[in-house]
Amino acid sequence: MAKFQGAIVVDREKCKGCGICASICPTKSIGMSKEVNGKGYHFAILVNEETCVGCASCGHICPDGVITVYRAKVE
């Protein structure tokens, strides 16, 4: 079975830190950062790079559309 590894890129300045992506992530790969962005929000970050499978659930639900999702096949 082919294995996939995913990654997300979050637009840190636009993220409002609502945490919905972290709550619905099926592999619990997303968390909220300790630092804050220009508006004072704790933005979303990829906390576990190995477990992300690039399912794009976070991208589909993000209210502000700040998440871009990538997925690559692991040979």
Add this chain to the structure above:
Amino acid sequence: MTLNEICKPENLVYKKTSLLTDKVMHYCPGCGHGTIHRALMEVVDEMGLQDKTIGVAPVGCSVLAYDYMNVDMQEAAHGRAPALATAIKRLMPEKFVFTYQGDGDLAAIGTAETIHCCNRGEPILMVFVNNAIYGMTGGQMAPTTLEGMKTATSPYGRDVHKVGWPLRITEMIAPLNGVWSVSRHTVHTPAAVQKLKRAIKKGIEDSMAHKGTCFIEVCSSCNSGWKMNPVDANKWMAEHVLEYFVPGDIKVDGQMVR
């Protein structure tokens, strides 16, 4: 594999559609409006209808929807979006016309316009965002506020014997002959967003084919108005709001299914 190796254009799976502008939305963190804007614009983008789409923005939280959607938009007076959309569709019948309205706009001040637009069967898509509260003005009681729900103007909870029951306007307009399809959706899970996108696609196809009014209600959370954090608001919505406003199809292809 490192992150830099994965984040290449050929590995791209999901990206915000270009039909949403780069403006930062003014909505509160976790508001469903952003997700609904994006679902709508993604479908318009997938169908290649950007230059054929005309939207009508309401008054309410989504009053600035025209700033975020990169299609032709017009701003209507409070509650009068269906009247404006009727005029646009009649003047330009080949366009896809949609209205985007909240519950204070569509189900309160604009009830008459909504009902008569649906009764005339104007071939437009109406997207109705129901968050059970007046969000923009500071969380007052709306017609859709649930029984016992505390708001700024019902601090002891909504008393249904004084102010009436929560209005299910979606069920109310469904039996009208002019209405082609009616369904209710949510945006609190990724699967629900996909379902909403499928419904929007069908609504666009049917309204472009002049079959009748297509009506989509989307239950959304208003965490600021409900005084919760965004994740809890979504949970509360799944437990309470969706119990009264049951999601699913109500009318499909002119036939009542519920």
